[in-house]
Amino acid sequence: MTAVGFVGLGIMGSPMAGHLVAAGHQVTGFDLATEAVRKLAQTGGRTAGSVAEAVDGAEVVITMLPADPQVEQVVLGEGGVLEAAKPGTLVIDMSTIRPETSQAVARAATERGLRALDAPVSGGETGARQASLSIMVGGAEADFAQARPLLEALGKTIVHVGPAGAGQVVKAANQLVVGGIYALVSEAIVLLEAAGVDPGPGLDVLAGGLAANRILDLKRESMIARQFQPGFRIDLHHKDMGIVLAAARQAEVALPVSALIAQLIAAGRAMGYGSLDHSALLRVVEQLSGRPA
Amino acid sequence: MTAVGFVGLGIMGSPMAGHLVAAGHQVTGFDLATEAVRKLAQTGGRTAGSVAEAVDGAEVVITMLPADPQVEQVVLGEGGVLEAAKPGTLVIDMSTIRPETSQAVARAATERGLRALDAPVSGGETGARQASLSIMVGGAEADFAQARPLLEALGKTIVHVGPAGAGQVVKAANQLVVGGIYALVSEAIVLLEAAGVDPGPGLDVLAGGLAANRILDLKRESMIARQFQPGFRIDLHHKDMGIVLAAARQAEVALPVSALIAQLIAAGRAMGYGSLDHSALLRVVEQLSGRPA
Amino acid sequence: MTAVGFVGLGIMGSPMAGHLVAAGHQVTGFDLATEAVRKLAQTGGRTAGSVAEAVDGAEVVITMLPADPQVEQVVLGEGGVLEAAKPGTLVIDMSTIRPETSQAVARAATERGLRALDAPVSGGETGARQASLSIMVGGAEADFAQARPLLEALGKTIVHVGPAGAGQVVKAANQLVVGGIYALVSEAIVLLEAAGVDPGPGLDVLAGGLAANRILDLKRESMIARQFQPGFRIDLHHKDMGIVLAAARQAEVALPVSALIAQLIAAGRAMGYGSLDHSALLRVVEQLSGRPA
Amino acid sequence: MTAVGFVGLGIMGSPMAGHLVAAGHQVTGFDLATEAVRKLAQTGGRTAGSVAEAVDGAEVVITMLPADPQVEQVVLGEGGVLEAAKPGTLVIDMSTIRPETSQAVARAATERGLRALDAPVSGGETGARQASLSIMVGGAEADFAQARPLLEALGKTIVHVGPAGAGQVVKAANQLVVGGIYALVSEAIVLLEAAGVDPGPGLDVLAGGLAANRILDLKRESMIARQFQPGFRIDLHHKDMGIVLAAARQAEVALPVSALIAQLIAAGRAMGYGSLDHSALLRVVEQLSGRPA
Incomplete structure (x- = not known):
């Protein structure tokens, strides 16, 4: 069992967080849409009132956000994931964004003693619901090894394709x-x-x-x-x-x-x-x- | 058994003509390259010294030529297939050419009391050798029905896709x-x-x-x-x-x-x-x- | 004064032939549209009932046709300009066509003891009416020199740009x-x-x-x-x-x-x-x- | 005479600042390259050791920077132009950047009681040296009217083309x-x-x-x-x-x-x-x- 903070419970993130709960992990979720957070609670997840609260105590933080600006704010910004996470936390950003943003996340994570993977997916809403996503992971081999069991609850094809940004x-x-x-x-x-x-x-x-x-x-x-x-x-x-x-x-x-x-x-x-x-x-x-x- | 005139014994046409011989048809072949004609003879085909000779007595004429100019000359030109063939002959042009040229062939054939199909192939040299070509046929349904048994000796996927030119x-x-x-x-x-x-x-x-x-x-x-x-x-x-x-x-x-x-x-x-x-x-x-x- | 056969009296050719008449040349025109031919007669030109008749006795033949197929028929075809023109005639094709067709015209002309220039124009209908066309001429230098006085009645910028086809x-x-x-x-x-x-x-x-x-x-x-x-x-x-x-x-x-x-x-x-x-x-x-x- | 703060004394900015000095304005310049600042001093300009110092006391601030990230930092960032300028200052950004960045500058300026124009140029280094630039200005009409006399020292064609971002x-x-x-x-x-x-x-x-x-x-x-x-x-x-x-x-x-x-x-x-x-x-x-x- 892993303590997972999950930020971004939209069309994709919501079923993904649910699969992690079902797999026995302790998932604490946050989203600006309170309805989405409530839905997670119904499936057995914990709820948070802020990014920082979702991240608090997490061994792994997963983010699933719409685009670069949201990642820049939620992950890199003030009160964001990198600021709130404890040293050693593994941050897995599953959003589809620019490689250079993923590389900036990775650099900032390292500077703060954290570790980061970029892990965008393909397969869409159906893939998210059926846990059949393809997941393309960029980052360090060891971090990928740690992430793999979690990712296996979300997708069928999980491939480590190279260093930070490679997934994107x-x-x-x-x-x-x-x-x-x-x-x-x-x-x-x-x-x-x-x-x-x-x-x-x-x-x-x-x-x-x-x-x-x-x-x-x-x-x-x-x-x-x-x-x-x-x-x-x-x-x-x-x-x-x-x-x-x-x-x-x-x-x-x-x-x-x-x-x-x-x-x-x-x-x-x-x-x-x-x-x-x-x-x-x-x-x-x-x-x-x-x-x- | 069908009496087939075959014009164009190149990299594609040579094995195709061979398959027709092997299937029991009486194939009379012509090509400007005499070596190609000799090779057909070795496999049991008959040889012709001109287009007209290859077409003489044929029920079906198949042409497999490099490009539009050759079809214009060999099929439509003086002393060509349409001039030499007897009324009722079915002309199957398997060259890859412009649809408008195939349509011109079809019109000219009709004017002379002949019938024409355009039947270009995909699958390349390997497909020609292994009789596994895909064959896309344009022309009249009845003509396609007549051609099908012959074409089945040449390819695996044989589809009637529409009127004259549709194959192209x-x-x-x-x-x-x-x-x-x-x-x-x-x-x-x-x-x-x-x-x-x-x-x-x-x-x-x-x-x-x-x-x-x-x-x-x-x-x-x-x-x-x-x-x-x-x-x-x-x-x-x-x-x-x-x-x-x-x-x-x-x-x-x-x-x-x-x-x-x-x-x-x-x-x-x-x-x-x-x-x-x-x-x-x-x-x-x-x-x-x-x-x- | 030059005896000019002019074939193609459309929107462009009609005013162009008129300028040649006005410049004192003896212009014999032909077009499939009899109205166009009649109009030339009214400006002082002579009329012909066929390509051959327009070309008969001409020192220079000018053609101004819509596209490649018309040039292939009127210039290269049976009963066309090259067949009808007397040895030594200069054929100036002012149609806009493919360079390869212009080169075919030049080769065929040479074979018959004639000379040919390709001389497409820009400037449109207004340029044709105002004799202000730009004329791009491909062919032999000597032939260009002979053509220039005639072309100067039709345009303002007349440039010899290279060998046969270069105009196109x-x-x-x-x-x-x-x-x-x-x-x-x-x-x-x-x-x-x-x-x-x-x-x-x-x-x-x-x-x-x-x-x-x-x-x-x-x-x-x-x-x-x-x-x-x-x-x-x-x-x-x-x-x-x-x-x-x-x-x-x-x-x-x-x-x-x-x-x-x-x-x-x-x-x-x-x-x-x-x-x-x-x-x-x-x-x-x-x-x-x-x-x- | 206007008190002008000028940030960005590169290949373009250096001669532009010089023209403003020559036109009788009090120009205080800053650039990270100290050599560029020294050069401005030689032409009669004042020198500043920081963006804030260049902006201090200026009625108009002109920025001429390489690209969006520099404008985001120098104009919008901490200790930047908008933070340092006194209320009412007119900020003219002459960099070539994305329209959305210019619009962000304009919004941020308004929020701080400042005014902004985007005024990118064409004409290159030669135009900058010869004060013959074309200047395309986006922003409020009144601000353009105030900027025009300054811009006339820099270019020949100065056109107000629309609201914020329109210049870009x-x-x-x-x-x-x-x-x-x-x-x-x-x-x-x-x-x-x-x-x-x-x-x-x-x-x-x-x-x-x-x-x-x-x-x-x-x-x-x-x-x-x-x-x-x-x-x-x-x-x-x-x-x-x-x-x-x-x-x-x-x-x-x-x-x-x-x-x-x-x-x-x-x-x-x-x-x-x-x-x-x-x-x-x-x-x-x-x-x-x-x-x-």
Whole structure:
């Protein structure tokens, strides 16, 4: 049993904290939304009235926050996790943020005698509920070893991918490939339909050859039917493409395809599709070809 | 048993014609390269000294040619297949060409009392040798029904995808997705490596989630190791991206991602990688990031 | 005085032929549209009932045709200019077509003992009417010297830019820069407006510095006011971007920005703006940002 | 005569502060580089040992800093300009930064009873030395009116373009157009040269028509000759394209061409050309076409 402080009980964090309680850990949770904290209490968790209270006495602190500013405030800021945690505490930030922010967290943790891992996830709300997330972990090997049993209560694929920030870089790589494949499948569908070809049998052929990919497997029927219930919202993928380009800038690489994809996803959001599933990138590609919904 | 005229006995056509002979058909082959014709004879095929001779007496004519100009000459040109074939002959062009050329072939065939299918393939030289090609067929349903037993000697996935030209459109859609995924995986690898992350475990995570795709399965190890033996040459993918953009122009759609991919593949060829496998697109992405081979 | 055969009396060719008549040349014109031929007669030109008749007895033949297929038919085809012209005739093709087609014309002309120049123009309908066209000429120096006095009746800037096809390459370079600047100015306007900045003073600053360009000078007011009367239609620029990419493919270069611009212009056409001025590219950029007309 | 505090005496700030001294103002300057401060003293300015000292007693404070982090520290941070300035002081930040940072400065200034303008410049080191800068000003009309006499000592074109942040948005629009035109001219040169056309006469034609632009006027000879002495370094343009994309993200617009240009400029930096003039974007385009330096 581990004493865990858990900050950030949103759509993702709430079921994750619940899995840790179910696994027998002593979880003390905090969120600005009191309803979320109450929900944790109902599952057997303890509740805290502040970040500092959640962190107090914890051996491990897990944070699951929306974006960089929240991590900067909750983890790095005044009265935040690093200030409140006792020496030796392991801080696992599972938020998807910029690698440079994760590295800043790691440096600040070390300066205060703490240890930090970045451990962003993929698999979305379903993965969080079913404890089937993929978890990409950056940080020291020994810290990863300590974290692993906890993370195994949350996901199925748990991989240590490198030093501080590496988890975020792998998550960024994942999101650029996922966003890009949605764009490619969208262009394929628009080309097929505009040429008078039934996209169903056409995509069946693609799914049977070198073009095969999971998005084609899971989403080609819903995309052809224009069903775009999330899933993973375009707004979130837009945030993630910002991270991809920030990671590229930090690594001093040029990613022309990713940059173009990022603009198409930004277009999806600007066109009003931000709350739809990211497969709604098809809507952007359609409109570019004068084929409105 | 069907009397088949086969024109184009190159790397693809030669094993394909051999499979038809092995399946018990009477195959009369022609190619400008006499060595290729001799090889067919050794496997039990008949040889012809001209297109007209190969077509003479055939119930079905199959053509497997490099590109649009050859189809225009061999099928549509003077002394070509359509001129030489007897009324009622079924012409199956298995070359990868522009949809509009396939449609011109179909129209010209109809005018002469012949029937035509476009039936481009994917699966490459290996697929041709192992009779495991995917075959995308455009044309009339009845003609497809007649062709199917022959095509089953050549491939495993044989799908009727629509009217004349539809086979080419589906092939184009396939090539845009394949080329695009190579570019995305390349950008992912360059980002990971430049950020100091070992790409092996990183791509393993991607391969286990929504980013999963066959290229990642088959090629991530060889790409990380910079092994680019073909496979399918960049020169050929460059030709195919020309078809993708011609198909888009004909269908009056805008495909920005495909257009950018086409330029990166053109860059690969211009940089001298035309004879390498298309996974060598990684070389282009590397050089754009100042990370030369 | 020169005996000139003139084939192609459309929006551009009609005033151009008129200028040659006015300059004292004996112009025999042909067009499939008989009304256009009659109009030439009214200005003092002679009329022909066929290409061959227009070419008969001409020292110089000028062609001004819509696109590659028309040049292939009218110049290279059966009963076309090259077949009908007497040895030594100078053929000046002023159509905007692919460099490779111009080179094919030049080669075919040489084979028949004729001489050919490619001489595409910029300046549009207004330039044709006002005899103020820019004319980019590819071909032999001596042939250019012979053509120059005639061309001086049609334009103000007449430049010999290189061997056969070079005129088309320069025209392609021109069109890629023009299309690209329209896209850039469009993105600038959308950014300014979406950020709540009055684009008028903003673009005034741009027009006074390193960003200064003729499109900003001539079109920023009409673009901000969304006035898109042609001018030069998006449909025509779409055709020209096809030439740009064909020229790039022939020259084995990769032009990523041009390729993306080509798709945005294709989008303009697909969205129904083909008959508007090319400055209507702004409409495409607006819609991508969810800011419909 | 105005009492001016001036923070940031680099390549740009140093001559600018000198012009204000020459115009009769009492200028107190500070920079971390003591040599820069000493130089100001030699021209008749006063020197300060800290930001607070430079601001002390100033009616107007001008800051000219490299990027967002420096503005966040020097203007917004502890002991910074806003903390040290007396109520009513006008703070003119002439740095090129993100619009959202300028807006944060303006809000923070208002909260402290101060007033702020964002006033980024274009024209580079030469413009700073010759007092010929273009200055794009965002903020309140009355504050602009007060600032104008000072700014007139620094530049020739001084335009109030809108509320807080508007100056930065216009600067961003300027940089996207400038960067884009460099890319377009680079693609034109590579196409011409690869097609065997002398780029000199070719670009002369472009410079005489609708494609005309100041970059073509000023830089086509040096670009053709591959002379890339700065001028304005690629590293700086890379920084500015980061601002362009941040401004686009804030304004919720999609700018595909700008995003691609940003990656090409990032490639220039990654390839080692960061210290060359931004016209060295030609090197990137060349290498993409396999035409190395």
